[in-house]
Amino acid sequence: NRGYHYLALFNGGKKKLTHYKYDDMIAYAPVNRWVDEPELTDCHWRVQNMIESMISAIQIVQEQDIKGNTLKIVQGLQDYYNTRAKDIPNRTLLVSEQSMGRKFKKAEFLSEYPYKVEVCEREKVENAIKEKSTEYYYLQPGITLNKSYFVFDPSNGDVMFFDYDVQGMEINKKNVRKLVEAIKE
Numbered sequence: 001n002r003g004y005h006y007l008a009l010f011n012g013g014k015k016k017l018t019h020y021k022y023d024d025m026i027a028y029a030p031v032n033r034w035v036d037e038p039e040l041t042d043c044h045w046r047v048q049n050m051i052e053s054m055i056s057a058i059q060i061v062q063e064q065d066i067k068g069n070t071l072k073i074v075q076g077l078q079d080y081y082n083t084r085a086k087d088i089p090n091r092t093l094l095v096s097e098q099s100m101g102r103k104f105k106k107a108e109f110l111s112e113y114p115y116k117v118e119v120c121e122r123e124k125v126e127n128a129i130k131e132k133s134t135e136y137y138y139l140q141p142g143i144t145l146n147k148s149y150f151v152f153d154p155s156n157g158d159v160m161f162f163d164y165d166v167q168g169m170e171i172n173k174k175n176v177r178k179l180v181e182a183i184k185e
Contacts (some may be wrong), residue, residue, distance in 0.1 A: 005033035005040065005144040007050050009058075023070060027054035030142025034169055035101040036122070045126045046140065052157025053150075078162050085161040085182035088151055089115040094138040096122040101143075103170040112176040115183070128154040139179075141171055149175055 008028040010020055029050035031037040043050065057077055060066070066076035097104060097119055106119050118124070118136075128136045132155040142148040147168035151161040163178050 005031045005037075007031065007040075007043065007047065007054075009054055025070075027057045029054055030144050030146075030148050032099055032141055032143050034143040035141065036098050045122070046129060046152075049129055049152050049154060049157035053152065053159050056158060074164075077159075078164075081159045081162045082182040082185070084158070085151070085179070086185070088137055088160055088179075088183050091135060091137050092116040092118050093151065094125050094128060094136050095119045096125050096138070098122040099125070099139075099141060101141075101170050105172075108173055109171070109176055112173055113180060125154070132156070139171070143169055149179075151179070 004022065006025070006028040009026045010024050011026060014020055014024075031040060031043045037043045060077060060080055061073060064076065064080055066073050066080075068076070093113070093116065095109065095117060097106070099122055100109075109119070110117065125136075125138045125140075127133075128138060134153075134155050137151050137153055137160055140150045140152055142150070146164050146166055148162070148164040149171055150159050152158070153160055161179055161182055163175065163182075165175070
């Protein structure tokens with residue numbers, strides 16, 4: 001599909017790639033297409049966590065018996081992930097300015113997020129993933145047809161928080177407030 005930009009897992013068996021549709025995906029991880037990952041391979045620096053999160057999503061769906069159409073499954077995963085958000089303040093949240101894009105308002109973000117946070121270069125997040133750090137979590141948007149944003153554990157790819165908007169090109173105050181609300185629940 002031209003609108004969505006994902007790293008995705010599918011069951012095989014169809015004769016042509018074009019025969020696969022959105023509903024055929026078993027799991028997916030959005031790339032940050034319209035910010036800093038315009039080519040699908042630009043997510044190489046975090047692909048390990050993307051794959052780990054997809055495997056985890058499959059396990060969660062099975063263990064939690066999440067059923068329904070794709071939207072119901074996404075909502076079930078979101079509910080599950082966001083129960084983990086309470087642990088985010090136990091580590092420093094890394095926020096890569098490069099991944100947030102040129103419209104990112106650092107001061108606005110910092111005024112809304114009351115916990116340990118470090119706005120940094122993407123290289124610091126890359127190193128946290130490579131080192132499987134348990135000192136940090138990181139905020140990662142996936143700006144494609146929809147705007148998704150996640151907090152990942154770089155040590156294992158676990159999603160600690162997830163939300164999405166039908167549209168939007170940057171993480172804004174409303175998004176930060178949703179993250180903080182999930183932490184407080």
